[in-house]
Amino acid sequence: MSAGLFGLLDDVAALARLAAASVDDIGAAAGRATAKAAGVVIDDTAVTPQYVSGITADRELPMIRRIAIGSLRNKLLFILPAALLLSQFAPWLLPVILMVGATYLCFEGAEKVWGRIRGHDAHAAPAAVAGEDAEKTMTAGAIRTDFILSAEIMVIALDEVADQAFWSRLVILIVVAIVITAAVYGVVAVIVKMDDVGLSLAQRSSTFAQKFGRGLVTAMPKVLAALSAIGTVAMLWVGGHILLVQSDKLGWHWPYGTVHHWEEGVHHAVEGVGGVLAWLLNTGVSAVIGLVVGAIVVAIVHVLPFGKKAKH
Numbered sequence: 001m002s003a004g005l006f007g008l009l010d011d012v013a014a015l016a017r018l019a020a021a022s023v024d025d026i027g028a029a030a031g032r033a034t035a036k037a038a039g040v041v042i043d044d045t046a047v048t049p050q051y052v053s054g055i056t057a058d059r060e061l062p063m064i065r066r067i068a069i070g071s072l073r074n075k076l077l078f079i080l081p082a083a084l085l086l087s088q089f090a091p092w093l094l095p096v097i098l099m100v101g102a103t104y105l106c107f108e109g110a111e112k113v114w115g116r117i118r119g120h121d122a123h124a125a126p127a128a129v130a131g132e133d134a135e136k137t138m139t140a141g142a143i144r145t146d147f148i149l150s151a152e153i154m155v156i157a158l159d160e161v162a163d164q165a166f167w168s169r170l171v172i173l174i175v176v177a178i179v180i181t182a183a184v185y186g187v188v189a190v191i192v193k194m195d196d197v198g199l200s201l202a203q204r205s206s207t208f209a210q211k212f213g214r215g216l217v218t219a220m221p222k223v224l225a226a227l228s229a230i231g232t233v234a235m236l237w238v239g240g241h242i243l244l245v246q247s248d249k250l251g252w253h254w255p256y257g258t259v260h261h262w263e264e265g266v267h268h269a270v271e272g273v274g275g276v277l278a279w280l281l282n283t284g285v286s287a288v289i290g291l292v293v294g295a296i297v298v299a300i301v302h303v304l305p306f307g308k309k310a311k312h
Helices: 002-036 038-052 057-089 093-118 132-160 166-202 207-249 254-269 274-303 305-311
Strands: none
Touching (some): 057 093, 057 132, 093 132, 093 274, 132 166
16 A cells, blocks of 8 residues: 555656646746747837826826736737637638738827827827826727737747647746736836836935936936837837738748848848847838838828718
């Protein structure tokens, strides 16, 4: 009986070691997948603060919380099941869906550029003045934009762990969704509340704390304005890059191949900073593609007669 007991304990220990190894593998794979999607995560972080511009201080964190919950719901309830099912049964549809989402992202970015050119942004009423309905509209817009960025993040992560078993992929992507959402909206919350931190420091007795606090209060509107501009560029960049990469996967190789050829040339032509310049080239071309595609959609929606009628 003791031999049987020790044998059972050995089996349990072996299973425990196997489970621990599986957890380690899942953690490592989740880390790789998160790192692979880091570029889009940065874009998501840059895009979001513009949606709380004009919100009163007491409404900033509740609004960010609502956007974060919407983002997590996007990832776990919609994007994750769809991505897993499509990757399992119809992987050829994923590039098409991503390109549709990317076109919407380009439209969002180009529409903001068009609004600034026409001066509409300068006359827009802050959400705090426009009321609760405006806040709900801004939150819904942020969640819609997040849906596209979240889809790109999850598909990039899925591609990184495509060789894993189905259940491992599921667990890894759940971990990625939670970690990325917490990281993005945690950073956004810190950014938008820095002026409140500065105001609190400015009321301290320490001279250094007062100067630092006043500096924060002065700097944060400029930082938020810069992030708004970066967020607009990020929409165009990410949208254009998705179109570039996914069109290559669908068989239209010329655009991506041309940009890649330019990148290689720049990378090898300039020593030391060639990699950075190649990345900047790809980013710039992607942003231009996003702006062109977005401008076409903006023209259809806002300029052409049938677009105006559809809007009304």
